[in-house]
Amino acid sequence: MRLFFFLALLFVFVQSYSKTDKYRLTLRDNPATSIVIGWNQVSGVSPTVYYGKEDHGTSWKNYKEKAQPDRTVVFGEMENKFVRLSGLIPNTSYFFVIKDSEGISKRYWFKTAPMESNSRMSFVAGGDSRNNPTPRRNANLLVSKLRPNVVLFGGDMTSSGTPEQWKKWLDDWQLTISEDGRMYPVIASRGNHERTNDMIYNLFDVPSEKVYYGVTCGDELVRVYVLNTEISIAGEQTAWLKKDLTRNKNTGWKIVQYHKPMRPHVSSKREGNVQYMEWANLFYDEKVKLVVECDAHTVKSTWPVKPSTKSKSEEGFERDDRRGTVYVGEGCWGAPLRSSDDAKIWTRDHGMFNQFKWIFIDKEQIEVRTIKVDNAEEVSSVSDSDPFEIPENLDVWNPENGSVITIRH
Numbered sequence: 001m002r003l004f005f006f007l008a009l010l011f012v013f014v015q016s017y018s019k020t021d022k023y024r025l026t027l028r029d030n031p032a033t034s035i036v037i038g039w040n041q042v043s044g045v046s047p048t049v050y051y052g053k054e055d056h057g058t059s060w061k062n063y064k065e066k067a068q069p070d071r072t073v074v075f076g077e078m079e080n081k082f083v084r085l086s087g088l089i090p091n092t093s094y095f096f097v098i099k100d101s102e103g104i105s106k107r108y109w110f111k112t113a114p115m116e117s118n119s120r121m122s123f124v125a126g127g128d129s130r131n132n133p134t135p136r137r138n139a140n141l142l143v144s145k146l147r148p149n150v151v152l153f154g155g156d157m158t159s160s161g162t163p164e165q166w167k168k169w170l171d172d173w174q175l176t177i178s179e180d181g182r183m184y185p186v187i188a189s190r191g192n193h194e195r196t197n198d199m200i201y202n203l204f205d206v207p208s209e210k211v212y213y214g215v216t217c218g219d220e221l222v223r224v225y226v227l228n229t230e231i232s233i234a235g236e237q238t239a240w241l242k243k244d245l246t247r248n249k250n251t252g253w254k255i256v257q258y259h260k261p262m263r264p265h266v267s268s269k270r271e272g273n274v275q276y277m278e279w280a281n282l283f284y285d286e287k288v289k290l291v292v293e294c295d296a297h298t299v300k301s302t303w304p305v306k307p308s309t310k311s312k313s314e315e316g317f318e319r320d321d322r323r324g325t326v327y328v329g330e331g332c333w334g335a336p337l338r339s340s341d342d343a344k345i346w347t348r349d350h351g352m353f354n355q356f357k358w359i360f361i362d363k364e365q366i367e368v369r370t371i372k373v374d375n376a377e378e379v380s381s382v383s384d385s386d387p388f389e390i391p392e393n394l395d396v397w398n399p400e401n402g403s404v405i406t407i408r409h
């Protein structure tokens, strides 16, 4: 009798738990029509994603579509599988399960971004999640509550990128999944704590082995550029950037994310002179209006600035409210905080706390808020019918110059 119960229990266990974990969504292309579903295949064979516009729970047979991994890469002691879906319908919920020879995953879902020209999108942007699990998990939990279209992650996920650290990071990332199973795609950059480009390429299936690329979101609403401050900036990378910016002149907004700041607001950090030389004028000329930087583990936002060495300038920039670029940052997703002891005359506000940016983008304007993440547990969720309403208890930083940075054309 006991053996029977044991076998029955074992059967139930094997039936209901798939041998997959460390789920993540990433992007290689427009989030309105594509997504990458990634996971770790612990054991079992023939994994298949069953998906569709209707929610069938874990009844995999009822899903209309299926797809097998486009890429498998063993990295960080994990078997990373990636299913790249394209041709999706914009502004639509897609439900999915992963079935393999050993079982079925929980049912997850995602929502493609809108494609209408008058639509609005919400992004979470930050980085530097190494070392401290509590703020890292709080920030992750807050993603699950803000339900953004996209998460921009600016590098330094872990301290040294050991398999153990990556596994922990990906386990913690599961906290970004909402209670109802909704997941959010990441646009990932490389930081100096990722010792190789491969770490980002193999764990996030980004569309460039050198980890610099552009992703257009929606109907040319915004093109997000990911740049790589950990490889040569001059030469090939900047040549590509120049060409891509010119080719995408019609894009409504251009925003940029990379790891090391041009002008860090922590005095012990080295100035980003090479990227200043290569990128500052390019951003200004090509109307890049927002840049998200990381690495220094402090909080800053600048006024719109243009490259200048005139008398009103400091460290190569002066304020230009009409045409300038706003730089925000710098990390704080769980890395040890540093004092912002290196503010400039064109610094708008600065501070020192665990945070990320919450960004709303529509045709007319960009709004940037800095969100303190420590009270994530107490924050209520936004609803998918109005993801731009500030949820109850959300700790929006309200410094001297106001809580909302508004950027217009």
Ligand SMILES: [Fe+2]
Pocket (backbone or CB within 6 Å): 156, 191, 192, 193, 259, 294, 295, 296
């Ligand atoms: Fe860094």
